[in-house]
Amino acid sequence: MSKIIIGSTPKKDGFRMPGEFEPQDHVYMIWPERGDNWHSGGKPAQWNFVSVAKAIAKFTPVTMCVNQGQYENARVMLGEDIRVIEISSNDSWMRDSGPTFVINNLGERRMVDWDFNAWGGLVDGLYFPWDQDSLLPTKIGEMDAFDRYRTEGFVLEGGSFHVDGEGTVITTEECLLSEGRNPHLGKSDIEEYLKEYLNVEKVIWLGKGIDPEETNGHVDDVVSYVKPGVVLCLWTEDKNHVYYDICQDAYKRLSEATDAKGRKLEIHKMPLPLENIYITAEEAKNTDVVIGSIPRAARDICPGTYVNYLVTNNGVIVPQFGDVNDSKAIKILQGLFPGKEIVGVETRQIVLGGGNIHCITQQRPSSKIK
Amino acid sequence: MSKIIIGSTPKKDGFRMPGEFEPQDHVYMIWPERGDNWHSGGKPAQWNFVSVAKAIAKFTPVTMCVNQGQYENARVMLGEDIRVIEISSNDSWMRDSGPTFVINNLGERRMVDWDFNAWGGLVDGLYFPWDQDSLLPTKIGEMDAFDRYRTEGFVLEGGSFHVDGEGTVITTEECLLSEGRNPHLGKSDIEEYLKEYLNVEKVIWLGKGIDPEETNGHVDDVVSYVKPGVVLCLWTEDKNHVYYDICQDAYKRLSEATDAKGRKLEIHKMPLPLENIYITAEEAKNTDVVIGSIPRAARDICPGTYVNYLVTNNGVIVPQFGDVNDSKAIKILQGLFPGKEIVGVETRQIVLGGGNIHCITQQRPSSKIK
Numbered sequence: 001m002s003k004i005i006i007g008s009t010p011k012k013d014g015f016r017m018p019g020e021f022e023p024q025d026h027v028y029m030i031w032p033e034r035g036d037n038w039h040s041g042g043k044p045a046q047w048n049f050v051s052v053a054k055a056i057a058k059f060t061p062v063t064m065c066v067n068q069g070q071y072e073n074a075r076v077m078l079g080e081d082i083r084v085i086e087i088s089s090n091d092s093w094m095r096d097s098g099p100t101f102v103i104n105n106l107g108e109r110r111m112v113d114w115d116f117n118a119w120g121g122l123v124d125g126l127y128f129p130w131d132q133d134s135l136l137p138t139k140i141g142e143m144d145a146f147d148r149y150r151t152e153g154f155v156l157e158g159g160s161f162h163v164d165g166e167g168t169v170i171t172t173e174e175c176l177l178s179e180g181r182n183p184h185l186g187k188s189d190i191e192e193y194l195k196e197y198l199n200v201e202k203v204i205w206l207g208k209g210i211d212p213e214e215t216n217g218h219v220d221d222v223v224s225y226v227k228p229g230v231v232l233c234l235w236t237e238d239k240n241h242v243y244y245d246i247c248q249d250a251y252k253r254l255s256e257a258t259d260a261k262g263r264k265l266e267i268h269k270m271p272l273p274l275e276n277i278y279i280t281a282e283e284a285k286n287t288d289v290v291i292g293s294i295p296r297a298a299r300d301i302c303p304g305t306y307v308n309y310l311v312t313n314n315g316v317i318v319p320q321f322g323d324v325n326d327s328k329a330i331k332i333l334q335g336l337f338p339g340k341e342i343v344g345v346e347t348r349q350i351v352l353g354g355g356n357i358h359c360i361t362q363q364r365p366s367s368k369i370k
Numbered sequence: 371m372s373k374i375i376i377g378s379t380p381k382k383d384g385f386r387m388p389g390e391f392e393p394q395d396h397v398y399m400i401w402p403e404r405g406d407n408w409h410s411g412g413k414p415a416q417w418n419f420v421s422v423a424k425a426i427a428k429f430t431p432v433t434m435c436v437n438q439g440q441y442e443n444a445r446v447m448l449g450e451d452i453r454v455i456e457i458s459s460n461d462s463w464m465r466d467s468g469p470t471f472v473i474n475n476l477g478e479r480r481m482v483d484w485d486f487n488a489w490g491g492l493v494d495g496l497y498f499p500w501d502q503d504s505l506l507p508t509k510i511g512e513m514d515a516f517d518r519y520r521t522e523g524f525v526l527e528g529g530s531f532h533v534d535g536e537g538t539v540i541t542t543e544e545c546l547l548s549e550g551r552n553p554h555l556g557k558s559d560i561e562e563y564l565k566e567y568l569n570v571e572k573v574i575w576l577g578k579g580i581d582p583e584e585t586n587g588h589v590d591d592v593v594s595y596v597k598p599g600v601v602l603c604l605w606t607e608d609k610n611h612v613y614y615d616i617c618q619d620a621y622k623r624l625s626e627a628t629d630a631k632g633r634k635l636e637i638h639k640m641p642l643p644l645e646n647i648y649i650t651a652e653e654a655k656n657t658d659v660v661i662g663s664i665p666r667a668a669r670d671i672c673p674g675t676y677v678n679y680l681v682t683n684n685g686v687i688v689p690q691f692g693d694v695n696d697s698k699a700i701k702i703l704q705g706l707f708p709g710k711e712i713v714g715v716e717t718r719q720i721v722l723g724g725g726n727i728h729c730i731t732q733q734r735p736s737s738k739i740k
């Protein structure tokens with residue numbers, strides 16, 4: 001009941017990826033459990049995922065995909081407003097392993113099923129195997145009846161790009177040109193894939209992201225679209241901050257860019273948390289050692305960023321870390337999204353696993369967008 | 371997204387189980403794989419399940435629930451018209467471990483989630499554990515958005531009863547009064563459960579079924595409803611046949627019964643296959659030995675019966691065994707279901723596992739029934 005569309009692309013068929021700020025009718029997530037990424041058997045992270053799911057569900061229905069062994073536990077922890085489904089995964093980053101939804105002028109929706117290799121495959125990926133992650137789009141398509149495009153031979157994760165829904169995509173060179181993804185393709189080949197499968201005309205290239213060792217620099221930690229022509233950029237004035245150069249470079253490139261409509265971008269700045277987020281010795285000690293997975297060590301710095309929020313209908317769900325800048329982040333978003341409710345959710349435990357709210361969610365556009 | 375309805379029953383809420391001959395909008399099945407029940411790694415049985423699913427799908431959409439390890443294989447074997455879903459199970463008898471659907475006058479549908487214990491639990495059940503089977507109704511409800519009634523403390527399988535949709539249920543004493551199901555309940559208590567959860571007024575009790583060692587005599591091998599007031603009864607004239615006494619007794623009890631509407635039943639006879647169906651030495655040899663499961667031995671007689679058909683909208687899907695009586699069975703059903711297409715499907719491999727087409731399917735009524 002989920003057909004693979006062979007011999008065509010979304011662009012050829014008139015399908016585009018909408019901006020995250022366009023109407024949605026569903027958000028998909030995956031339940032975290034692997035003990036080599038989530039300390040203490042994943043329990044602290046699970047409670048953070050519950051909070052995120054419940055925050056989203058006030059605005060948009062949520063499906064949580066859960067491995068067999070955690071099904072009953074997740075079903076109880078999540079409460080009855082969340083749809084809990086048995087679908088296996090290797091880890092819980094729906095933005096990256098899940099499908100990207102595209103839509104046409106009639107409101108028909110399809111999925112793009114990107115080739116997924118756990119952020120770098122056997123070159124510098126985070127774990128092996130990723131067989132169950134790779135099946136997620138198939139299983140979601142079967143369950144909820146969406147046909148799909150497959151990009152076999154083209155590796156991409158949803159967290160490595162942001163679109164404005166009007167022909168522009170923003171991404172990073174560090175990630176898309178990384179050795180572990182598509183070393184057989186040049187930059188212009190990769191642009192072609194983005195243009196065909198997201199249905200865009202213009203690729204804005206940033207340099208680096210803030211987590212080179214995990215996602216090879218996903219853009220969704222650094223920049224996000226507020227609406228077409230308006231972006232939010234991670235920012236720090238502290239020259240000694242480990243992310244200083246990255247923020248400067250991102251801001252500079254955005255300032256110099258024009259989008260598919262020929263617009264200069266309006267750029268807003270989002271501060272970093274004042275305090276860096278580290279894994280404690282206790283947390284690191286309670287993380288499983290698994291051969292083939294990246295170990296988590298005490299004092300590893302984690303990519304805490306308020307830019308990794310999710311826009312979902314009338315809500316914006318934004319990470320909070322117990323930091324003095326938490327309230328600043330909410331205030332900035334309130335200014336940028338005047339009609340929406342800004343909901344802060346404590347997500348330190350999600351950051352310890354390598355991402356945040358945007359990384360663990362994947363929105364499905366409403367069929368009422370036209 | 372699938373709420374448990376507490377403190378009520380279908381009867382109290384005005385929901386009833388429709389007859390199988392009423393309109394359906396879906397049929398659920400489970401993919402077979404366990405090597406201690408299905409010889410040769412389940413492959414021969416899987417091909418029979420594929421044939422059954424495809425036969426049904428001509429009349430009614432089919433969802434196949436598949437364990438993680440068989441997902442990709444099942445997805446390919448079934449072809450793209452079947453919806454293939456990852457939902458775990460311990461074995462593949464959707465009639466028994468799956469939900470029973472009930473409907474009200476508005477066309478709203480709910481599920482009954484019977485307590486399931488693998489046909490007798492630790493007394494004389496067929497395998498241990500049955501934890502994943504028990505979760506099937508929850509997971510189907512979550513996936514397809516149906517609330518459900520649970521009967522904790524009351525064990526029942528869907529294959530142990532047939533309803534006419536007008537207030538009558540037919541069942542067997544051998545099964546419902548068996549020691550491994552509800553030994554704490556008397557016959558009248560059990561009648562009360564049937565009346566409350568199926569919304570019936572009259573229970574017609576038969577004696578025995580034809581597979582005492584497996585299901586403790588499920589009725590769906592012996593009798594089936596054609597329409598309200600009309601039944602089909604397994605039959606043999608051969609006094610030496612192992613099922614002779616069972617058929618005689620079933621026919622006699624049906625002859626003496628009246629249904630909830632006060633009608634005498636019109637009873638038609640369905641012959642047995644002329645040749646008994648046995649597991650061969652080769653097949654038995656290729657069946658896994660698992661502690662706690664009933665072993666399959668060469669020359670075990672299998673309950674081959676044409677009564678174990680599925681009625682689904684304009685089709686009747688009926689077992690075929692390569693027996694001289696195969697065509698007789700089809701002819702009888704053609705006479706009884708004049709507006710429907712009778713589709714025979716070779717199912718010897720399913721019989722070797724202990725059941726047939728009715729046992730491996732569960733229909734969902736259409737919301738258009740009122």
